[in-house]
Each structure stands twice: as C-alpha cells, then as structure tokens.
Amino acid sequence: AQSVTQLDSHVSVSEGTPVLLRCNYSSSYSPSLFWYVQHPNKGLQLLLKYTSAATLVKGINGFEAEFKKSETSFHLTKPSAHMSDAAEYFCVVSEISTRDMRFGAGTRLTVKP
C-alpha cells in the first residue's frame, strides 16, 4: 500500500526567503503525487501534481516540486515566500491501480515578516 511521510510538521521562514517542504513516499507501483494547501477555514486546494510526465512540476503561486524516484521524494519548493503562503501543506500519493489517495500528516508553514 502507498504512503507518504512529511518530514517536518512545522517550517518557519522569513518573507522573501526560500521555502522547502519535504515529502518522501512509498509506493509499489508508479505513483501519482500531489501537493495540496489548506488555508484556515478553507477547503484543500491543489497546488501541483505529478503523473509520470516531466519530473519537475510547476504549480500555482510560484510553487514547484521535483519527483526523484531514486530518493522516493517529492519535495515542494518556492524561491521566495510571501505572507499569504502561510498555511498547512499536504503531500499526497496515489497509485494507478487504486482509487484512493493517501495524505501525509501535513506541514504547517509559518512566514515571518
């Protein structure tokens, strides 16, 4: 069965500095990987997705992630953090053979002025 591990429960950065949110996955087959963001009192929003095409995936709001099969990682990055990026971020894995998505425990991103 597939699973994800988000390596940091909380990340704090200063505005204008780079963001790195780490995610490792476990999957028996070729996985699809996603990053979702959840702002307080809002629904989950898809940031980006990897579905076996280009390994470097660009998403909304300047975020991107790189699929590294050898490292079983799918880390989320952004060159320069904005205050509006403060939220909870979830890494998600899904397999073609199944119909469900497995969420990580989440990483809370804090952006300091």
Place this chain on the structure above:
Amino acid sequence: EAEVAQSPRYKITEKSQAVAFWCDPISGHATLYWYRQILGQGPELLVQFQDESVVDDSQLPKDRFSAERLKGVDSTLKIQPAELGDSAMYLCASSLGDRVYEQYFGPGTRLTVT
C-alpha cells in the same frame, strides 16, 4: 468557478445524538468522496461513490456511520450515535473520473462532540 458545497460549516452536538452533513459536488462530477480530518492529521478517506454506488467504504465505521448518494448527485453523511472521538473536520470532494484525477474539495464541516 464551480465549487463543492458543504453544510453546515460548523456543528456542535452532544454525544449519543445523531448528526448529518450534506455535500453538493461540482456539476458533472461522477465521483464523490467523504474524508475525515482529525486535528493535526491529514484527511483519511471514509467513503467513495461512483455515481450512486459505493466503490470504497472500507474505512467507514459502519456501526455508526452511514452515507448515501441516492440520485448520484448530492450526498449525506450521517453519524448515529455521535461519540467524543468523532470530533473532526469532515471534508467532501468530487472529481470527474474514478482514478487519478484532481479532486476538488469543499470547505468542510467542523464537528465538535461534547
């Protein structure tokens, strides 16, 4: 932009009472999902519908939880009787297909059981 609607947004109930949540997916989305998100954790799938049929309810506590999607459009999730451990955010999502497609999430219903 079309959105997934959920109501109520917040619900407080006493343990042993019945509670129900409603979800209206994006028009045309055949697949509907109910998730439970306990504070500090990621969402966990409770039940998945394809049109009006349940395709996965393996994680649904069937002794107290029930879900239906009678006409293949909107859906209701019920808990009876509610227990303290049911306090969580209940999220509904919908998607066009039943495999790896984007799932669009509603704002959720936050349930507090006292």
